[in-house]
Amino acid sequence: MLRILQISKGAGKKIAQLFSDFVGQASQSLHIAIYDFRLEEPEAQIVIDALNKAAESGIDVRVAYFQPSKKRASPSEFSFLGSDPAPGSDEAFFGRFHKDIPFKAIADVSSLPVEGGDHLMHSKYIICDGLAPSVVVWTGSANFTTDAWSIQDNNIVILNHKILQIIMKLTLQNYRRQDGLPEQERMIMEKLKSTR
DSSP states (O other): OEEEEEOOTTOHHHHHHHHHHHHHTOSSEEEEEESOEEOOTTHHHHHHHHHHHHHHTTOEEEEEEEOOSSOOOOHHHHHHHTSSSOOOOOHHHHTTSOTTOOEEEEOOOTTSSOTTGGGSOOOEEEEESTTSTTOEEEEESOOEEHHHHHTSOOEEEEEEHHHHHHHHHHHHHHHHHHHOOHHHHHHHHHHHHHTO
């Protein structure tokens, strides 16, 4: 299954429910990497309830999010300005998570000799049951913010294990042609075969 959703204006609550449904299918793990995670009500409560329910049922839920090391505009100042840079994730929001959900801020790396600075960690994905045959991935351009889910032009892409296997196979074939990595390809292909 490959599902691509173009977010329409005012779809915030619908996207939050889709998020809840996605989280609800987990049987082992939910690992989230998100650049900007700050939702307002009612979307916030829908998302928090879904993640907390998963954690309470024993699912391994983890969240990594971007937090700039430099002071940025507050959410209210950002709303007034209506432009980037975004203020960063709302750490008070994470305080509403279940006690078993670890969350970690990934700060910018402007002090390191790496291109990207403030926007190096710009990820937006959830890996559901990553080591299981039924792995599913949520990704796309949309941050987990009320604006991204309600007023901005964004997309959400949901990929199931069959699509991910095809992507992996094509990627490995490309590596093999370019770099001659038959041993790595063999190991990964064996893993894929064992998950069928």
